[in-house]
Amino acid sequence: MNIIVVGLSHRTATVEIREKVAFSPNQMQKPLAELTALDGIIEGVIVSTCNRVEIYATTRDIAGGIARIKRFLADYHRLALESLEPHLYAYHSEAAIRHVFRVASSLDSMVVGEPQILGQIKTSYGYAAEYKSSGIILNRFLHKAFSVAKRVRTETKIASSAVSVAFAAVELAKKILGDLSDKTVMLIGAGEMCELAAKHFLNSGARGVMVTNRTFGRAEKLAEEFGGEAIRFEELFEHLHRADIVLSSTGAPHCIIGPRDAEEVVRKRRFKPMFFIDIAVPRDIDPKVDDVENAYLFTVDHLQEIVQANLAQRSLEAEKAEEIINQEIGQFHKWLSTLEVTPTIVALRGRFDEIRKAELEKTISGWKDLPTDAEKKLEALTMAMMNKLLHAPTAVLKTAGQGGRVDLYVDALRQLFELESLQQDEQELELEE
């Protein structure tokens, strides 16, 4: 039995293509049913997020399975396979396992270490479980992926630092101003990054926002959006001292806050520290403002540097994560191979033969006047019984091996006759959950 992965992600396809092949989350029953109805596809899970669309499946026929899933992806979304094909990747066996472990651990994400992806895969798996498109292998496979992701999260520091400029600004503000709950943010001008940062500050508990803009109407609109206060641009310096955090991004051709202004404002605040963030190009705040005592000026470049440093730290941690994944792949692969038919038949025969020999031994050793050829006859008799008993299950297993449901039989057999340590594995799995 083989695990295959077919899909596309932010690495291989632009958002225009990704949105064309995305599956709508509240209508998963139909595509999952169609997927498992494909020839040779036994189990299937569809993961669809804004950054990736991937199909996990099990099959006996790797090449055929991959081709059929590609075709399914194109047909389902009414796209030409030729246009989709260049963006698709496909993995099987060990590479497929590695890929899914990496995705779940957020190593393949656009922002490495971001935590949403695990939840998204869990939701996708939830649909597959609900509509019964996943079976014994994918169930176990995805649970394993979740536990690997959890291990990566707890054993490495992959998700512990700020990797967006807005988030870095909030972290930095806390380092200067401490608790943000009694702090006020002043937004000068407008701009996507500025507004995003303001939102981050409010989410982190900042008390209020003042907004100013050369166009007062725009300031009023933004202030309303944030539940803040609109300030006329001409009155900026009458209110600036009330702000602990100043976010500036106007289109002004020259600086609007100079070191003199900053000095005066800080004095007016009785030297309480102020955190200036200049997002504008050309700059809004004179770099000399940073020389003013208790004023701390950071530009977008500074924040970007923090983000870069954090990202570098993350990539170091990512190496540790790959190491963890390597260990886990080996384990899972071993379990997968126990589901194969031939080793199961061999193990089953071995178990029967063991019992037969033990019982034969008991009978013969306690038999005082044993007829000369009795031992041979008993041997033949028990052998014939064993072969007859095993004939039907073996034949069913072998035929099932060409069809789809073999792993169910194999798993049942292994549990019923206590072959190898499969049960122990199951207990381990429950513990992990």
Next chain:
Amino acid sequence: MSHIFFYLTFALYGCATAAYLVFLLRSSSQVGVWADRLVMAGFATHLLSTIHRFSSSGHLPITNMHESLSFFALSIVGAFILFERKYKVTILGAFVIPIALLLVISSSAFPSAIRELNPALKSNWLWVHTIMAFVSYAMFTIAFGAAVIYLIQQHFLKKKRLGALFQKLPSLNTLDDINYRCLTIGFPLLTVAIITGAIWAEKAWGTYWSWDPKETWSLITWFIFAALLHSRLTTGWRGKRASLLTIAGFLVMLFTFIGVNLWLPGLHAYK
């Protein structure tokens, strides 16, 4: 007995100092937890050692250099434990506990034999005067630690060097809060210590103020912290200036305590 506790204290403070320094330089929060535990254990043995000495001598163990240095260290560690609890600033230990360790080490360099109490010290004023002084010293030591970290953090912020150490040290705001809190506790206590000292001096020596070197230097210390408190309250001085003045005040205080005793002859020089 008190010897055993003293050496145990010595060892525990040594280990705690090492642990705080490792915590400062390496990223492991577990080390910080252990450093806190070591310092608590050290404080406990130190307290036992002091109590034991107190019960066997019958007077407060602050009558010679050995005892005073040890008592100073005890006050610092006690104050640190309280501040660490309140402000969650484990890292402060890396700046304050080494001072306590140095004090304990230098205390052991002085003769530790219990001597008959100097008649001039046989008074209940000894308790009030010295305990107030030691607690205020401990507060100023904590303030000193916070001020040093403040200057480091501010340096990192101005130079935009925001590495692992910057991330680990507390926020400017927390450090300034600690500074202010220490000042508002330490300064009134120092004031009370000086006033009770004067009253006691009048009873023992017949004069309130005799410009003994200890008295003079205490007054200088008092003026520095008075200036700091005053400018904090009136013009809102804080941050860098407050930190620099705190450090100056601490150094003068240290000289008042150690230097005057050792090098300047006077009524307070109890070796």
